Amino acid sequence: MNELDKQFEQLMKGVSIDSPSKGFSLKVMERIQAEAVVKKHSLLEDYKPVISRKVWIILILAFILLLVYITVSAPDTAQVEKPGLWSAIADSLPKLNTKGVSNIWQTATGLFTGIPPIAYMILTASLALWTLDLFLTRFRHSTSEIQVN
Amino acid sequence: MDKTDDIYYIEAVRKGDVSAFSILVERYQNMVYSLALKLLKNAEDAEEMAQDTFVKAYQKLETYEGKSKFSTWLYSITYNACISELRKRRIHFSSLEDQRFSDQDEMKMYDYFSETKKEDQERYLNLALGKLPEDDQVLVTLYYYESQSMDEISMITGLGVSNIKVKIHRARKRMYAILHEMLHEEIYSLL
Numbered sequence: 229m230n231e232l233d234k235q236f237e238q239l240m241k242g243v244s245i246d247s248p249s250k251g252f253s254l255k256v257m258e259r260i261q262a263e264a265v266v267k268k269h270s271l272l273e274d275y276k277p278v279i280s281r282k283v284w285i286i287l288i289l290a291f292i293l294l295l296v297y298i299t300v301s302a303p304d305t306a307q308v309e310k311p312g313l314w315s316a317i318a319d320s321l322p323k324l325n326t327k328g329v330s331n332i333w334q335t336a337t338g339l340f341t342g343i344p345p346i347a348y349m350i351l352t353a354s355l356a357l358w359t360l361d362l363f364l365t366r367f368r369h370s371t372s373e374i375q376v377n
Numbered sequence: 378m379d380k381t382d383d384i385y386y387i388e389a390v391r392k393g394d395v396s397a398f399s400i401l402v403e404r405y406q407n408m409v410y411s412l413a414l415k416l417l418k419n420a421e422d423a424e425e426m427a428q429d430t431f432v433k434a435y436q437k438l439e440t441y442e443g444k445s446k447f448s449t450w451l452y453s454i455t456y457n458a459c460i461s462e463l464r465k466r467r468i469h470f471s472s473l474e475d476q477r478f479s480d481q482d483e484m485k486m487y488d489y490f491s492e493t494k495k496e497d498q499e500r501y502l503n504l505a506l507g508k509l510p511e512d513d514q515v516l517v518t519l520y521y522y523e524s525q526s527m528d529e530i531s532m533i534t535g536l537g538v539s540n541i542k543v544k545i546h547r548a549r550k551r552m553y554a555i556l557h558e559m560l561h562e563e564i565y566s567l568l
Contacts, residue, residue, distance in 0.1 A: 240521035248410040264395045
């Protein structure tokens with residue numbers, strides 16, 4: 229800055245600058261607070277799936293293995309167990325269907341009745357987690373669209 | 378980190394303390410508004426633009442790397458927003474014909490002007506500043522009033538440093554010429 233600039237700077241420093249209306253700061257902060265709410269939602273941007281792909285594969289494999297194990301190792305014991313819903317349906321089927329169809333049905337229902345309740349619980353819980361996972365992922369995408377710039 | 382530093386409040390906002398942003402608003406509202414007003418020439422538009430600037434700054438705060446001053450970053454948002462608004466309205470900057478005012482004339486004018494009353498000085502300077510083209514008003518305000526360096530002004534406006542240097546030099550001379558004209562008219566009216 230040369231001498232002329234310094235002189236002029238001195239003059240300009242004496243000028244009072246324009247200022248906005250009184251409630252300006254408050255109005256801005258109201259808008260910022262509203263933006264902050266949108267930003268909070270965007271925290272879901274960092275969302276990672278509840279169950280990773282690896283765990284999903286392990287779960288599916290474990291479930292298949294369980295099914296195979298039950299089918300192979302304990303087909304007879306399933307018949308002995310007290311009749312459940314599947315058995316009741318299976319028992320009523322021979323009266324309605326032909327012999328061949330009823331045999332297939334009996335084999336299938338026998339397989340399901342052989343599955344312990346814990347396996348159903350695992351399946352239900354996994355499906356619930358998968359649904360939640362899907363919902364959160366979709367929600368993440370919808371909030372990212374709200375984000376400005 | 379000093380509690381008066383901008384970066385202290387920026388970090389606080391980044392950590393989730395939204396109210397810390399109000400300190401930055403309070404600190405820079407006048408300058409942001411003033412720049413917008415100089416470019417848009419309308420108080421309502423300028424206030425709306427200033428609000429938008431702060432909201433945009435809040436939204437983009439994560440992208441502020443601290444390489445430049447926060448004020449420089451903020452003024453660049455203001456300037457660019459105003460320029461794009463003016464482009465939308467297809468308003469072009471007004472221009473003044475180059476008036477010849479030597480360095481010696483400037484010196485004389487400064488000596489004469491500094492002897493006038495402070496209130497009158499402010500009034501004349503504001504009037505003279507208002508007569509400059511919009512972009513020159515911004516440059517003069519940033520350089521002489523806000524003491525932003527040429528490099529910082531270059532970051533704000535996107536103009537080259539040498540271009541800014543020339544523009545500021547011309548703007549200062551123009552202001553002195555306008556002031557001279559004003560004072561001349563005043564003296565004649567008194568006579």
